[in-house]
Amino acid sequence: EAQVTQNPRYLITVTGKKLTVTCSQNMNHEYMSWYRQDPGLGLRQIYYSMNVEVTDKGDVPEGYKVSRKEKRNFPLILESPSPNQTSLYFCASGLRAGVADTQYFGPGTRLTVL
């Protein structure tokens, strides 16, 4: 089944404790992206990647890192999480950058930083 998976789905952590949220897709998509969703603010793009080893900042990259060492995986790293990073995070993938294709979203990761 074609899908985007994220792990963990739920995470409660404390300020400053490094964490990684994994994202994997099995559709051989070149394009992958991370979003955060906050009440009243909608979805905002954090980082995106147009292919292996090619990443770029979205609208709200501060406090986040990403890497794209393999086509299928695009982990989101919070080196020193803070409470303002409490949010619902979505990973998405699409066929190819610049192609008018839709994005397929993962199930979401609800992160709480205390």
Add this chain to the structure above:
Amino acid sequence: ELKVEQNPLFLSMQEGKNYTIYCNYSTTSDRLYWYRQDPGKSLESLFVLLSNGAVKQEGRLMASLDTKARLSTLHITAAVHDLSATYFCAGVLKTSYDKVIFGPGTSLSVIP
């Protein structure tokens, strides 16, 4: 900078009625997406609109794009309860492929 606005933000409508959600964007967008999100769920793609005058239909939903007016609409025909969800439009910066900007979403509630 691309800004995407939607109105209304909240919509309560009766079953069987028609209504339109509007999506305005501030500068040239390479393409326009519509997504649906059910409460507590992920986003599901509805439509991708590429060019001026594009119209796409799926069931009771029809989306259109007017690039000159920088406006996309999502028209709901004869609403049913199953259409209750939040609907997002999103644009893409023409100068930076795939930097996606979402609108704030329209929360639709269809009541019997």
